[in-house]
Amino acid sequence: MPQTTPYYNIVKNEADREATIFIYGAIGGIDWDTYETINTASKFTVAFNELEKDADTIHIRINSPGGAVFEGQAIYNAIFASKKRIVTYNDGICASMAALILLSGDEIHAFKNSLLMIHNSSSSYWGNKKEVEEQLEAAEKIDKALGTAIEDRLGITAEDVEKEYLNYKDNWFTTDEASSLGFYDHVIKKEKAQIPEDIMQLKPKDMVSKYAAMTFSIPNTKSKITNTMNKPNSFPNLVAVLGAPLASTDKGSYINDEQKKAIDNKFAADALALQTANSAKDKAEQDLQAEKDSRQQAIDAEKANTNAALTAMRTAATAAGVENIIENATMEDINTALAAQIAVLNGKPGASHTGGANDPDKKDGEFDYIDFDNSIYSQIK
Template identity: 30%
Template sequence: MKKQSLTVVANDATKTASIYLYGIIGDFWNNGDPITAKTFQQKISALYTYNRIDVHLNGPGGDVHEFLAICNIINANQDKIHTWNDGLCASGFFYILASAKKENRHTAQNAIAMAHQAGSGAFGKSNDLREAADMLDVHDEVLAGILAKATGKKVDEVKALWFDGKDHWMTAEDTQTLGIATIESYDAQPVPENITAMPLNKVAAFYTPQNNQENMLGFNKFKSLTALAKVAAAEVTAEQVTAVNEEIVAQEIEGVTLVLDSELQTITADAGKVPSLNTQITALTTEKEAEVQKVVALTAEVAGLKKELNKPAVEALAPVTTATDGTPGTQEVTAEFETQTDREYNQIKEVRNLIP
């Protein structure tokens, strides 16, 4: 039965559920569908009213911190959680299997298990490597404690049995004899053939999504980069750098670009020009803002002039001529434009002149 990395099958009627942890724990080995402690806890929390939860296991291991958290979640719910080795419980999965109560640990007849110490990678000076070794010793102490509790052995006995730097493969009979799990009559899930002779990375490939399997099986997706590592830095060509960058893009790796030393020097030199360019940009920005203010002022002035032009025109004044009609009392008036008031005043004067 092929399942996704974390699948839940629940039966509301019987208040029982099964959680299938099939795959790799955490992001170890660049797994595209990882099992995480956070997701596992979410699934367990959603089933808190259920009377029994069967956790089915099938995988090669993974991130030690993720599977330790899963172990603790199972340990905190020991009354209702049963663990099952459906095919392979290797590395971290072995410790998860051992985290349930003794009577709640099960294994298929044809299942396989594997135990070993915590592993890691280290880089640096001698003190860095010593610190890494000390860190692994702490992890081993915790892992040995899980197996000691599961088997009834002392921690030193567990270390002598499994913590010698080797991978210890076990059949279902071995697992039962050691007190890790009881054999049950059900079919195990498929595991790789000759699994005990395979490197762990190839075992992991069996439980990894197809698009990652080539990398797990040893196919080199960065052939140009591998070839470049053999070339002296001074002899690296632009064509070789381009080929490596194309591989990086093809693998959708973001934030990484390979450049020649000469290109890096040019970039560094250009970066040194940035402060002066910033000063010029600031000056130009200030000048632009001043011009904008001038435009705003001129726009306001134009708007005011348009407003004046839109006012009603002043009433035209009638011209006054200097001609007379010979009527007594008339007099010449200097030619000019007459206002309304002047016109009314002149009319009154004309009426008064007509009165004897």
């Protein structure tokens, strides 16, 4: 059956420079009667970019089972890159690719009975073994790319995303569960979301088919969303940054383009100051480390000199006849032992450094300190 209505609809509120986009239905697909692609990102992004020219706040209300990954990814990026204030809503169910589009908002709202479902991408694989392996490798990369939306929203790692959300299961979350995990900023009271009763029992493919066959009532008149501007001067921190009151109308306070530029400049100046401070901190830490390294080198050199002197004294003491020097003897210990040995040697001249002291042919005490067997005395024997 040919598609008669788009999967999205735009309602403008030009007086308040706001607009609402309703994404109700499957994302991407094929019209099997005409074999043309439908619900494409190209049409959505063109309409969205046009809408940005006239709206400062864009509300995006979603009730979708998801659909084509590449179409949804382009829609997510178009919304995420917008410099306008984006508020997304889970009007019933945001599953699969629709769940990730929901995460593109600056603020995310949901009804108390909304459902959120996150899972890995899925596809059909065809070809020989090598071709299928390449397709599986591509599927892993697709999952990693999709997971960045969850990383950004929850402030968690890719490993945490893979473990908790892209774990090859359909992960369903009630609004209370999703809120506690950090997916939602606000829960809408009273109203009820539009959810098929058997939605959680359907496989993703059947879910998309069911939504494609459903007719949703998408408003074609002015959105009921009202301006929620705050009272003048209700943001003292912003007033302090600006140095002047916020711009205001009879409906409340807001930030005009000039004030936005002033805030951006303030943030840029603060960022530069922080960068300069961090650079100075890094330089100080580097200088301190260099000084520590220099001192350590001096200590190591002094220690080496001390060890060399200790080794030299130990060698001298051993040569002088000092015996049984303990391994951890200090220089003072060795010096004391050496002094004692020298005193002994001084009392017995030649006893330890000559060979003639015990020669029976010599008179007692005569030339005891000379070794006549030494080669230097060979000419006078």
